[in-house]
Amino acid sequence: DAGITQSPRHKVTETGTPVTLRCHQTENHRYMYWYRQDPGHGLRLIHYSYGVKDTDKGEVSDGYSVSRSKTEDFLLTLESATSSQTSVYFCAISPSAGGHQETQYFGPGTRLLVL
Amino acid sequence: EDQVTQSPEALRLQEGESSSLNCSYTVSGLRGLFWYRQDPGKGPEFLFTLYSAGEEKEKERLKATLTKKESFLHITAPKPEDSATYLCAVQAWSGGYNKLIFGAGTRLAVHP
Numbered sequence: 678d679a680g681i682t683q684s685p686r687h688k689v690t691e692t693g694t695p696v697t698l699r700c701h702q703t704e705n706h707r708y709m710y711w712y713r714q715d716p717g718h719g720l721r722l723i724h725y726s727y728g729v730k731d732t733d734k735g736e737v738s739d740g741y742s743v744s745r746s747k748t749e750d751f752l753l754t755l756e757s758a759t760s761s762q763t764s765v766y767f768c769a770i771s772p773s774a775g776g777h778q779e780t781q782y783f784g785p786g787t788r789l790l791v792l
Numbered sequence: 793e794d795q796v797t798q799s800p801e802a803l804r805l806q807e808g809e810s811s812s813l814n815c816s817y818t819v820s821g822l823r824g825l826f827w828y829r830q831d832p833g834k835g836p837e838f839l840f841t842l843y844s845a846g847e848e849k850e851k852e853r854l855k856a857t858l859t860k861k862e863s864f865l866h867i868t869a870p871k872p873e874d875s876a877t878y879l880c881a882v883q884a885w886s887g888g889y890n891k892l893i894f895g896a897g898t899r900l901a902v903h904p
Contacts, residue, residue, distance in 0.1 A: 681835075719796065719879070719894030720836070736891075767835050779824065779883060779890060783835035 680704050681784035683768050689790045696755040698787050700768030702748075709751040710735075710769040710781060711743060713762075720767065726751055758791045765789070794819045798880050798895035805902050808869050813898045815880030816862040823890060825863050827856050828879040830897070836879055870902045 680703030690696050700709060708727055712720040712735075722735030724743040732743050740762060742754045755762055765788050769781040799814045817825070824843050828836035840849040842858040849856045853874065855866040865878055877897040884891055 717896060719881075719896050720892075721894075722892070780826065780838055780841055781892060782838060783828075785835050786833075 681768060681770055681782065683766075683784040683787050685787060686785065687788045689792065690758050691792050692759060693757050696758050696789065698753045698755075698766055698768075698789070700751045700753070700784060702751075702768075702770050704770060704772075704782075705748060706770040706772045707748075708771045708773065708781075709745065710771075711741075711751065711753045712767045712769065713737065713764040714767060714786075715764050723753065723766075755789075758789075760791050763789060763791045794882075794884055794891070794893050796880060796882055796893050796895040798878075798898050800898060801896070802899040803901070805867075805870055805900070807871055807902055807904050810866070810868045810870070812867070813865040813878055813900070814862060815865070815895055817880075817882045817893075818861075819882050819884040819893065821884050822882055823885060824883040825858055826881045826883070826892070827863070827865055828881065830877045830879055839878075867900070870900075872902045872904055875900055875902045 682701045684699045710725040711723040714720050721737045723741050726732045726745040744752045765786050767786045768784040771779050771781045773779050796817045824841050826841050827839040830836045840856040845860045847858050853868050857864050877899045879897045881892045881894045
């Protein structure tokens, strides 16, 4: 298994509160990603990082921010949680974004419920 | 618009009954096609990457093939432990980065 952990694994929060999810890797991979998975939808990219302090938006980034201060840690923050952000969140890592080293390996996920 | 469609949404098989899952895609500039397996409550687990039409990869009872418009995941003589959701994703250059576009998945149930 790729060395990826996510914390917390489950969280219940209230609308309007900030929430931070953490992804930690031990593979020293350059690229890290945050996805959300909802019934009837494929995994959708929220944000990604291509190095320390280097991040960019994915297709569903509104309401989310990210930070990467160390190679091994990628944080996802919901600035003010809404019920539409109830989802399962997955972190993924890859050594590269191309050149046949772009396979993404996923963490175990965080199940978030916003009441 | 880049799109990935998987069919069927759900498939029920008897143990030993071979079948195929389909992943059709429309992307401008395919850079790779990925298959993942996802068990309930867990993250997707990487199975295969295919890069060019005609390419095939095998792992135990699974065999993935690729054409210019679709990929198939063939399951030969499945066992109950093959029950899972199978996800297909294509990688394409879009919006300034290498984007992975996922299908919604096929839920496979194999009964003894």
